[in-house]
Amino acid sequence: MPEASTAAATVTATAADIATCDREPIRTPGSIQPHGFLLALTAQLDVVQVSDNLGQFTGIEPRQALGRPLIDIIGSRSAEALTPGLRGGQLRERPAHIATVSLGGEAFDVLAHAYDALLVLEFEPAHASHAADVQRLYPLVGDFLNKIGDADTIVELSQLAASEIRALTGFGRVLVYSFDEEGHGNVLAECRADDYDSYLGQRFPASDIPRQARELYLLNRIRLIQDANYTPARLVPPENPLSGKANDLSFAALRSVSPVHLEYMRNMGTMASMSVSLIVDGKLWGLISCHDAEPRPVSFLQRTVCEQLGQILALRIKNRADADELQFRLEVRRVMVGLLGGLTQGADFIENLRSVLPELLRFARAGGVAIVVDDRLITFGYTPGEEQVRALVDWLSTNVHDDLFHSAHLSARYGPAAEFTDCASGLLAMPISRIHQHYLLWFRPEHVYSINWAGRPDSKQLSSTGQLNPRTSFDIWRQTIHGASTPWHEGELELALEFRTALLGIALERAEQMADLAEELGRANKELEAFSYSVSHDLRAPLRHIVGFSDLLMETAGGDNAERRHRFLVNIKESARLAGKLVDDLLSFSQMGRAALRPVRVRMEDLVRSCIDKLAPDLPDRRIDWRIETLPEIVADPSFLQLALYNLLSNAVKFTSERDTAIIRISSEQLAGETVFHIADNGVGFNMEYAHKLFGVFQRLHRMEDFQGTGIGLANVRRIVERHGGRVWARSVPGEGATFSFAIPNPVDIA
Amino acid sequence: MLKPILLVEDNPNDLELTLIALERSQLANEVIVVRDGAEALDYLHARGTYARREQGNPAVVLLDLKLPKVDGLEVLAEIRSGAALKSIPVVMLTSSREEQDLIRSYELGVNAYVVKPVDFQEFVRAIADLGIFWAVLNEPPPGSHRYIKPQ
Numbered sequence: 069m070p071e072a073s074t075a076a077a078t079v080t081a082t083a084a085d086i087a088t089c090d091r092e093p094i095r096t097p098g099s100i101q102p103h104g105f106l107l108a109l110t111a112q113l114d115v116v117q118v119s120d121n122l123g124q125f126t127g128i129e130p131r132q133a134l135g136r137p138l139i140d141i142i143g144s145r146s147a148e149a150l151t152p153g154l155r156g157g158q159l160r161e162r163p164a165h166i167a168t169v170s171l172g173g174e175a176f177d178v179l180a181h182a183y184d185a186l187l188v189l190e191f192e193p194a195h196a197s198h199a200a201d202v203q204r205l206y207p208l209v210g211d212f213l214n215k216i217g218d219a220d221t222i223v224e225l226s227q228l229a230a231s232e233i234r235a236l237t238g239f240g241r242v243l244v245y246s247f248d249e250e251g252h253g254n255v256l257a258e259c260r261a262d263d264y265d266s267y268l269g270q271r272f273p274a275s276d277i278p279r280q281a282r283e284l285y286l287l288n289r290i291r292l293i294q295d296a297n298y299t300p301a302r303l304v305p306p307e308n309p310l311s312g313k314a315n316d317l318s319f320a321a322l323r324s325v326s327p328v329h330l331e332y333m334r335n336m337g338t339m340a341s342m343s344v345s346l347i348v349d350g351k352l353w354g355l356i357s358c359h360d361a362e363p364r365p366v367s368f369l370q371r372t373v374c375e376q377l378g379q380i381l382a383l384r385i386k387n388r389a390d391a392d393e394l395q396f397r398l399e400v401r402r403v404m405v406g407l408l409g410g411l412t413q414g415a416d417f418i419e420n421l422r423s424v425l426p427e428l429l430r431f432a433r434a435g436g437v438a439i440v441v442d443d444r445l446i447t448f449g450y451t452p453g454e455e456q457v458r459a460l461v462d463w464l465s466t467n468v469h470d471d472l473f474h475s476a477h478l479s480a481r482y483g484p485a486a487e488f489t490d491c492a493s494g495l496l497a498m499p500i501s502r503i504h505q506h507y508l509l510w511f512r513p514e515h516v517y518s519i520n521w522a523g524r525p526d527s528k529q530l531s532s533t534g535q536l537n538p539r540t541s542f543d544i545w546r547q548t549i550h551g552a553s554t555p556w557h558e559g560e561l562e563l564a565l566e567f568r569t570a571l572l573g574i575a576l577e578r579a580e581q582m583a584d585l586a587e588e589l590g591r592a593n594k595e596l597e598a599f600s601y602s603v604s605h606d607l608r609a610p611l612r613h614i615v616g617f618s619d620l621l622m623e624t625a626g627g628d629n630a631e632r633r634h635r636f637l638v639n640i641k642e643s644a645r646l647a648g649k650l651v652d653d654l655l656s657f658s659q660m661g662r663a664a665l666r667p668v669r670v671r672m673e674d675l676v677r678s679c680i681d682k683l684a685p686d687l688p689d690r691r692i693d694w695r696i697e698t699l700p701e702i703v704a705d706p707s708f709l710q711l712a713l714y715n716l717l718s719n720a721v722k723f724t725s726e727r728d729t730a731i732i733r734i735s736s737e738q739l740a741g742e743t744v745f746h747i748a749d750n751g752v753g754f755n756m757e758y759a760h761k762l763f764g765v766f767q768r769l770h771r772m773e774d775f776q777g778t779g780i781g782l783a784n785v786r787r788i789v790e791r792h793g794g795r796v797w798a799r800s801v802p803g804e805g806a807t808f809s810f811a812i813p814n815p816v817d818i819a
Numbered sequence: 820m821l822k823p824i825l826l827v828e829d830n831p832n833d834l835e836l837t838l839i840a841l842e843r844s845q846l847a848n849e850v851i852v853v854r855d856g857a858e859a860l861d862y863l864h865a866r867g868t869y870a871r872r873e874q875g876n877p878a879v880v881l882l883d884l885k886l887p888k889v890d891g892l893e894v895l896a897e898i899r900s901g902a903a904l905k906s907i908p909v910v911m912l913t914s915s916r917e918e919q920d921l922i923r924s925y926e927l928g929v930n931a932y933v934v935k936p937v938d939f940q941e942f943v944r945a946i947a948d949l950g951i952f953w954a955v956l957n958e959p960p961p962g963s964h965r966y967i968k969p970q
Contacts, residue, residue: 604915605885612914612937613832619939620839639832758888770887 092326094281096314098307099300100322101293103365104176104192106303108315111187113138113147113154116309119322121301125171125191130304142171150178154187161319162288165368168194177368181319185310190322192368205373208236212377222246222388226257229356229381233374234259237366239342239358243267244381246346246354249555250274253355255522264359270522282352288319289345290375295363296333296340300324321368340364342371344378348386356381397559403431404567411571417578421508422446431567432496432560434510441506451511452488459484461507464497472565473497476512476555486551489514494553496560498568501575508571512553521545595787598764599658606778607650610643617643646778653780656711660787665705667792672699672745675706676734679714683721692721695733702743703815704792712788715781716747716808723751723806741814742794748807753800762798785810822878823849824954827859827894828912829886836939837881837912837946844947848878848954856889860897863904876907879930879953884913884920892923899928908953 100106105125108117114137118130126133128141139147146169153159153166163179170176175194180187212232219225226244234242241260245253251274258268277285285291301324308315317323333341340363344356356378366374410424411417421428421439425448428437436451440461445454452460463482464473474496478485485492494512499505522545617636624633676696717732724730733748752770754762763786782796789796789810800806824841828834834852841850853859859882861867865874880898884891891911898904910931911924924932933949936942 601917601919604917605913608914608937609830609833612935612942613830613836615937616836616939616942617832620836639835643832755888761888 092278092280092328093314094284094326095316095318097300097317097324097326098314099302099324100190100317100320101295101324102298102301103294104190104322105301106320106322107133107138107141107189107191108303108308109138109154109187109189110310111185113151113187115141117186117315118304119301120304125174125176127172134304142169145169146171150180150189153180154189157182159187163188163190163319163321165372179321179368183319184308184313184316186308186315188320190320192321193365194367205236205369208232209373209376213380216380216384219384222385223256225381225384225388227259229377230257230259232377233344233356233358236373236377237342237358237364237370238360239340239364240264240360240362241267241358243357243359244346244354245272245357247274247352251277253277256354264361267522270520272522284318285343285345285352285355286347286350289347289378290342290371291323292321292340292342292366292371293325293330293333294340294365296330296338297363298330321371337361342366342374344374346378346382346385348382348389353382353385393559396557397563400431400560400563403427404563404570407431407567408570408574411574417575418444418446425449428508428510432510432564433512433554434494434496435513436491436511438509438511439507440509441501442504449511450491450513451509452492456484456488457509460495460497460509461505464507465499465505468497471498471568472561474556474561474564477552479551489551493551494556496556496564498564500568500571502572508568512556514550515552515554517549517552519547519549521547599654603654607647607654610647610650613643614640614647650778653778653784657780657784657787660708660711660784660791663708665708665791667703667705669701670704670706670709671701672736675710675713676717679710679717682714683718687721690721690725690730691728692724692730692732695731697733697735699734699736699745700738700743702812704812708788708791709812712785712810713747715785716810719781719808720747720749720751720806723753724749725751727751739811742811743814744809744811746807746809748805750805753802753804753806754798755802756800759798759800763796821848821954822875822959823851824950825859825862825877825880826850826852827854827856827880827882827886827891828852829854829883833883833935836942840943840946841950843943844950846947846950846954848950851877854887856886856891856894859886859894860889863898863907876904878959879908879910879949879957881910881912881949884911884924892920892927895924895927895929908957908959910949910953 100119102119102121105122106117106119107115107122110116114135115133116135118133120130122128122130122133122141126141133141137147138150142150149167149169153164159180159182161181161183163181165177166180167178168175169178169191171191176191177194179190179192182188212228215228216225219228230242230244233239241258241264243255244257245255247253253272253274253276255267255270255272258266260266303315307313333339336359338359338361340358340360342358345352346354346356356374407424407427410427411420413420413423418439418441425437425446429435429449434449436447436449438448438451438457439446440457445457447454447457451457460482463484474494475481476494478493478495479489485495491513492511493514496510496512498508500508617639621633621636621640624636673696676699680694717734720732721730724732727750731750734745735748736743736745738744754770763782785808786796789812792812794810794812796808796810798806798808824846826834826837826841828837834854838850838852851862853862858868859880862869862872863876863880865872880894882891882894886894891913895909895911898907898909905928908930909928910933911920911929912933912935913920914935916934921932930953931949933945936945
C-alpha cells in the first residue's frame with residue numbers, strides 16, 4: 069500500500085484496502101533503506117543493534133559489531149567527533165545532525181535520535197549530495213521568502229514552493245496538493261521537467277493515505293525514498309535488544325517503506341520520491357510531493373531546507389486562509405446586518421422577510437429561497453414546486469432536530485430530492501420558530517463537475533495471496549458528479565445560525581408586541597362593551613323621562629296645579645340637558661381611547677393653574693382654599709393630562725360643596741420610576757367598600773340629585789393615566805374627604 | 820294589613836314617574852322608597868337607619884338595575900343568598916333589554932324582568948300590572964309574616 073508522497077489510484081477504498089493498510093507495519097518495518105547504515109547504542113555507547121549492510125561501509129560483519137563499543141566500529145577519530153553530541157541526554161526523538169565523519173575515506177552525515185532507550189545513529193554518505201553547500205542553499209531560502217511575500221493566493225504560494233523545491237533538489241516533478249474535507253488530495257501546483265506527465269488539477273482518493281500514515285506525517289515532516297529498487301537492509305538483531313520489541317523507526321530518516329509502495333513507485337516510473345508535510349493548525353493540510361525517474365540522493369541539509377520551506381509555505385497558507393475566511397465572513401456578516409435592518413422595518417414579520425428576498429439569496433449564495441410559515445409559502449428565485457417544498461419541510465420537521473440542516477447533496481439524504489436536483493441539490497434549512505413548523509430554506513442548484521482521478525478506481529486489486537497490488541496505469545480517469553451543489557462554507561453555516569438567533573429574537577419581540585396588542589384590543593373591546601351598555605341604559609333614561617313628563621304635562625294642561633306643571637317642565641329640561649351631556653361625555657370618552665398621545669415635557673403647576681382658571685366662572689359663591697405645592701415637570705400629553713386634572717379638580721370642587729370652606733390640596737412625590745400626584749379634598753368622601761367601582765364607566769356612588777354628573781369623569785381619568793402607562797387610585801374616609809392619586813412613569817433615560 | 824312594596828330607585832325622575840304610576844294603580848300597599856342598593860339591603864336586613872322598622876318582608880321588591888354603590892344584581896344576589904330573604908319576589912326594572920343583564924338576573928333567580936316602556940301610558944300600565952299581580956294576586960310564600968299597615 070502506498071504510504072508516501074506519490075498518489076495511489078483507488079476512487080473508493082474497499083474494506084480490504086483499509087484493513088490491509090491499517091495492518092501494514094509502517095512504523096516498525098525492521099529494516100532500513102540501504103544507502104546508509106544504522107547503529108543502535110546503549111547510553112554507554114556500546115553497539116547493541118546494527119543494519120545488516122554494515123560490512124559494506126565498515127568491513128565489520130554485523131554479528132561481530134554487537135556488544136562492542138562505538139569506537140571499535142568507526143574508529144577513534146570518528147567516535148571522538150560524535151561523542152560530544154551523544155553525551156548528556158541531549159538527543160531528542162527527532163534526528164539531529166551531530167557531525168560529518170570520514171569512514172574509509174568516505175564522508176558520512178551522522179543523524180542521531182533517542183528512542184525506546186536506544187541512541188540511534190544513521191550514517192548517510194555525504195558525497196551523494198546534490199549541490200549541498202550551505203552557501204548555495206540559504207540564499208535560495210531567502211529568495212523564497214521574498215517571493216512568497218508577494219504571492220496573493222494559495223495556488224501562487226504553492227506554485228512558488230514547487231519551483232523552489234525542484235530547483236533545490238533536482239527532482240523531475242514536484243506537486244503541491246491539499247486535502248479536502250473527505251481527505252481527497254487535489255493537486256494545486258506543479259513544477260516538472262518536460263518529459264514528466266502532468267498531474268495538475270487531478271485528484272487522489274483519500275484511501276491512498278491510511279490513517280496511520282497520516283499520523284506519521286504529522287510527527288515526521290519529511291520522508292525520502294531515494295531508490296525504489298533498493299533491497300532493504302535488515303536490523304540485526306531484528307528486535308530492539310533492550311525492549312525485546314520491534315524497533316519503532318517512526319523518526320528514522322532511513323526507515324524502510326512497504327514493498328507494495330515500492331512496486332507502486334516502479335509502476336509509476338518513479339525511482340525516487342520525497343514528501344514534505346504541510347501542517348496548518350495542527351492538521352495535515354497537504355503535501356509537497358516530489359518524484360524522479362532516476363534514483364536521487366538528497367542530503368540531510370537539503371532535506372532540512374525543504375522541510376523549512378514546507379513550514380514557511382504552511383504558515384503563509386494559514387495566514388492566507390485566515391485572511392480569506394475573515395474577508396468572507398465580513399462580507400456575509402455585512403449582508404446579514406442589512407437583512408436584519410430590513411426585518412425590523414414594518415409591523416408584519418413575514419412581509420418584512422418578503423421585502424428582503426434578494427438579500428436572503430445573497431446571504432447564503434443561494435439560487436432560491438423559501439419561507440414556510442403555517443399555510444403561507446413564499447418562494448423566490450429558483451426553487452422546487454410548492455408541494456415539493458411542503459413535503460421537504462415535513463421531512464425536515466420529523467427527521468432533523470438540529471437548529472440548522474445543510475447538505476450539498478440533498479438527494480443522498482432525502483430521496484425525493486432527486487426530482488429537483490436542478491434547483492435544489494444543495495439545501496440549507498433552519499426552523500425559525502421554537503413552537504411552530506416555520507422554516508427558512510435556501511436552495512443551491514446542481515453544480516455538475518468532473519473529477520480527474522489520477523488513475524482508474526478498479527486498477528488496484530487484491531492478489532490471490534491476499535496482498536494488495538498497486539495499479540499499473542496512471543492514465544486520468546474522469547468522473548462526472550451529478551446531484552451535488554457547491555458546498556456550504558463553514559463560515560456561512562455559523563453565520564446562518566447567528567442569523568437564526570437574531571430572527572428568533574425579532575420574532576419573540578414581535579410576539580410580545582402582539583400580546584400587548586391583544587391585551588390592548590381586549591381592553592378596548594371591554595370599554596366598547598361598557599360603552600354600548602351605557603348607551604342603552606343611561607341614554608334611554610332621560611329620553612323616557614322627557615316622554616313621561618311631557619305626557620303628564622299634557623294631562624294636567626287644563627289643571628290648576630301650576631307648581632306641579634312647572635316641576636314637570638324643569639324635569640323635562642334637565643333630562644334633555646343630561647341627555648346632551650351624556651352624548652358629549654361618551655364621545656369624549658371614546659375619543660380618549662383613539663387619539664394619539666403626543667408626550668412632551670409638561671409643567672404640572674401650569675396645568676393645575678389653568679384648570680382652576682377654567683373652573684372659576686362656575687364657582688362665584690364658593691370659598692375654596694387651593695393649596696398647590698411645588699410640582700415637578702413630567703413627560704406627558706398636556707391636553708390629555710389637563711382633561712384628567714380638570715376632572716379630578718372639578719370632582720374635588722363638587723364633593724366639597726357642602727363645606728363652608730373647601731380645602732383642595734395638590735401635591736406630588738417621587739417614587740421609583742414614577743411621579744405621583746395627589747388631589748386631596750375635605751369633602752363628603754366615599755365608602756372604601758365601593759372604591760373598586762370608582763373608575764368604571766357610568767359608576768356613581770352618590771344620588772343624582774346630590775351630586776350632578778354623568779359618571780364618566782373618573783373613567784376618563786383612568787383611561788388617560790393608563791394610556792400614559794400609569795395608574796390611578798383613591799382613598800377616603802367618609803365625611804372627612806377623599807384623596808385621588810395618579811402616577812405617571814418617568815421617562816427612561818436613553819444613554 | 821298589606822305588606823309594603825319596596826321600590827329601589829336612585830334616579831329622581833324615574834322615582835317620580837314610578838310613584839305616579841303606582842298611585843294610579845290604586846294599590847293599597849304602602850310603597851317604601853330607598854335610593855341605592857346599600858340602603859335597600861339595610862331595609863331588608865332591618866339594620867342601620869331601618870333597625871327599628873316594622874317586622875316582615877315586603878310583598879315585592881321593585882329593583883332598578885343600575886344603582887349607586889351596590890347595584891341591582893348585587894342586591895338580588897344578596898336577597899337570594901340568605902334564608903330570611905330568599906323567597907321575596909323581586910322584579911327587576913331596567914332601562915334596557917341587555918342580554919347579559921337578563922341572563923345574569925335569571926341566573927340569580929329574579930321573578931320578573933321588566934324593561935321600562937318609554938311611552939308613559941304604557942309605563943303606568945306596566946307598573947300597575949306589576950303591583951296588582953305581585954302585591955294582590957300573588958300568594959306569598961308560606962310562613963311569611965303578615966304586614967299590618969299602621970293606621
